[in-house]
Amino acid sequence: MSLTRDIEPSRHLGFGGGARTGHRPDPVPRQLLRDGNAAFWNPDDIDLTRDEADFATLSPGERRLTCLFVANLIAVGESAPQDLQPFVTAMATENRRDDETYLTQLVFEEAQHAQALRTWFDAVGMSDSLPWFTENGDVRRRSFLEELSWSLYALTDDQSPAAQIRAAVTHNHILEGCLGLTCYTAGAQICRNRGILPGLLRILEHIAADERRHVAWGTFTCRRHLAADDENWAIVLQRTQELLPLATEMIGEMLAPFGPGAPFGISMQGLMGSALSDVGRRLDSVARARGRHPEEVDRDHSPMRLEDEIEMDGNRSGGEDDRRTVVSIRRPVRPAP
Template sequence: MSLTRDIEPSRHLGFGGGACTGRRPDPVPRQLFRDGNAAFWNPDDIDLTRDEADFAALTPDERRLTCLFVANLISLGEPAPQDLQPFVTAMATENRRDDEAYLTQLVFEETQHTQAFRTWFDRVGTGDSLPRFTESGDIRRRIFLEELSWSLYALTDDHSPAAQIRAAVTHNHIAEGCLALTCYTAGARICRSRRIFPGLLRIIEHIAADERRHIAWGTFTCRRHVAADDANWAIVTRRTQELLPLATEVIGEILAPFGLGAPFGSSKQGLMGSALNKASRRLDSVAGARGRRVEEVDHDHAPMHLEHEIATEAAGPRGKDVHQTVVPIRH
């Protein structure tokens, strides 16, 4: 059982950073933190010169759909520094230092993602129109402004495993694992199929790697709670079943203005089919923790291996003109 500590001045339990960890693998959040450090990138280093010209050459509908996909990602990243603070505090009060450190890195990365996409919008000349893309869609507003925010803010007063599971499923599995990665997949497909937007593609490659670490942490968090109490498995499945239909509707909402002829061959069925399959695989990973010891799950890198497998599949067979969209996770 974890020790608790108050988030108040002079109430720290001590300094454990120099403790010997032996030969065991790093706990999952500590390894994710290390991988995040190794994958550091700077949005200002990405050249967007060609993106500006490519954007100008698109049809109005093509420009609109591209902006909708990118704006959907800003809607997720921009509120994260504020919305995730209760989760950081929950980890701190449980004295889960590695999780606290990793969530702090996750918050930084979400801020970095927003910077990258805002810079891209400004460079292609649509920065002033951003609210038109980020504030549309009733279902999207419900999932981002209601379901996501409330599940995270519930942790302000409730640090229970159930509250943590609902927050992790909502943010890491649904918002990031389904909606964000679906938009990344769509954006990357646009870039590669037309050989346009090299800067945007590079941004997507970096951010998709970050997001997969975020998703792996969410899977890990659910796994450790399920290992601690098998009754928590029902909470994982119930929250997933509540939100997956909404995630599907969000993609349909984005494509609805274009009818059956959405630009770039985009379709709701095509975009969500793969996302739902991966959501099922992540649930299987959480189920794999049932009946296991918490200490064992804490050092089991299975969630990271799963995201590595998913990323390798997304990269496609060798020989095709595709780019791997993740920094490989060390096994």
């Protein structure tokens, strides 16, 4: 039996924690929560003693680009605990208990990511310079302070499926999936290929694993609304098309100071090529929810399996060194729908 919740004080109309679920597969958000619990990590356990020496050996351009990537990722993590509160409230109002619970874990993980990356900034002696890397950039400000905030805070007054889709595409698919995972993957490959910054490498690998769960939840959220109403497909496409040019511009803005020869051999085409391909694969996953029953989609773990596949494909394309895993991450077998 579904329960309507009023999140005002003392207005809860019921509790659903004891509901029977039988032997059906866990709903996607509940499984994501379990995966997150299994993969828990503590930033303070990561040894950063070698990173300071490695950082000092980089060229000025390499140090600058590394700090730009890390600082922008800190900005995402630090803004998430505040920006995502309207999404948590929307799930509570809709009585999506599993989603509400998972989003609290997601918010915690974003704060954890910011803590880990800020600790790395301190370890390499760059903490006083952090504001310089985050306070400039018109495209960056439009991404974080306008598009992201607008789409998430819109949920304060409008918790409709359309508003939820716009928020999920903005935060989970574009900011985390397209921009965030692109930077995490590129940074980890540089660390592996050059044999440098082992502490940063461990941080990036942990964060990337968390982010893939976040992206999977965004895909799932779009899928369940699409299964309920096929007209929501147009909203998914429209918001994606609105934001992809901004994501490309943001990467270009970070690389612009370096001209045609960016450090570490990084290029706009290299960074965005695989990212855009992954966006397309996630859209395909969303589209496959069309015409299906919402309850069936609720227990279809294919968005999680897709993120596992994207990660494996990226590792294979990077060569033998990129297939080596520094951090042991427990990955449960994904049950078929």
